[in-house]
Amino acid sequence: METSATTDEQQQINDWIEAQELLKRRLILEDDFSWGLDVEKLRYVGGVDLSFSKDDPSIACAALIVLDTITLKVVYQDFSIVRLHIPYIPGFLAFREAPVLLELLQTMKCNTAAHHLYPQLLMVDGNGFGLACHLGVLADLPTIGIGKNLHHVDGLTQSGARQSLKAQNDCTKNLVILTGNSGNIWGAAMRSTECSLKPIYISTGHRISLNTAINVVKLLCKHRVPEPIRQADIRSREFLQKHPTVINSNLPVKR
DNA sequence: GCGACAG
DNA sequence: ATCTTGTCGC
Numbered sequence: 001m002e003t004s005a006t007t008d009e010q011q012q013i014n015d016w017i018e019a020q021e022l023l024k025r026r027l028i029l030e031d032d033f034s035w036g037l038d039v040e041k042l043r044y045v046g047g048v049d050l051s052f053s054k055d056d057p058s059i060a061c062a063a064l065i066v067l068d069t070i071t072l073k074v075v076y077q078d079f080s081i082v083r084l085h086i087p088y089i090p091g092f093l094a095f096r097e098a099p100v101l102l103e104l105l106q107t108m109k110c111n112t113a114a115h116h117l118y119p120q121l122l123m124v125d126g127n128g129f130g131l132a133c134h135l136g137v138l139a140d141l142p143t144i145g146i147g148k149n150l151h152h153v154d155g156l157t158q159s160g161a162r163q164s165l166k167a168q169n170d171c172t173k174n175l176v177i178l179t180g181n182s183g184n185i186w187g188a189a190m191r192s193t194e195c196s197l198k199p200i201y202i203s204t205g206h207r208i209s210l211n212t213a214i215n216v217v218k219l220l221c222k223h224r225v226p227e228p229i230r231q232a233d234i235r236s237r238e239f240l241q242k243h244p245t246v247i248n249s250n251l252p253v254k255r
Numbered sequence: 256g257c258g259a260c261a262g
Numbered sequence: 263a264t265c266t267t268g269t270c271g272c
Contacts, residue, residue, distance in 0.1 A: 050262075052263045060263085088263075090260040097262070126261045151261040195271095201261085
């Protein structure tokens with residue numbers, strides 16, 4: 001029995017790996033949108049995040065917020081409290097968090113009153129090469145991944161990234177491109193605020209180049225974490241505290 | 256083979 | 263992700 005359970009889990013992982021391979025083929029790694037870095041044209045940027053209940057770690061509040069790039073104010077927000085059935089496994093975060101977030105996006109798209117605020121670009125917490133790519137392809141949106149930590153991949157490590165930042169001769173540079181052992185560029189580590197030693201990790205999700213992603217992040221960094229992500233983080237946590245028992249059961253439930 | 260490992 | 267106080271500074 002135990003061996004069959006293990007086999008099922010392994011099969012699950014294999015399915016996920018295959019799904020990721022298919023998604024990877026659909027990725028667009030260059031700028032694919034009509035707006036430039038002009039805030040008059042890039043007006044609405046979204047941010048998504050999940051907060052978890054301290055009592056029951058399977059209960060989460062997902063948030064989608066949209067920010068006006070000119071005022072840096074929140075112009076739209078929506079939340080969904082759900083019970084997650086898929087565990088957190090490093091490397092497979094998207095399979096746990098993407099479904100709720102896609103649903104929040106879909107709800108907004110169908111809402112005629114809010115439709116004009118639908119984000120032109122989405123910032124996702126986590127590293128781009130995981131959740132942000134996943135969401136970008138499935139929602140067909142330009143996405144940027146913002147990690148507060150680095151998921152170790154292709155020989156990259158958090159301490160290595162920090163050393164690279166520190167080792168730079170040019171003191172004015174607070175950004176380092178992260179190239180893995182394979183030669184692939186995975187993203188960038190950036191000190192987004194003068195007073196923050198700890199960098200954030202920026203990476204490409206979908207339909208955007210790393211260079212543009214970095215510039216958009218700089219544009220929206222009032223604090224260490226860019227504002228769309230920060231607001232999604234703050235507000236999802238706050239919503240969960242205010243509505244601790246209202247669980248959305250409209251997600252697929254295991255039977 | 257083992258460990259490291261986004262949220 | 264979550265558990266957590268005070269404290270320093272603009």
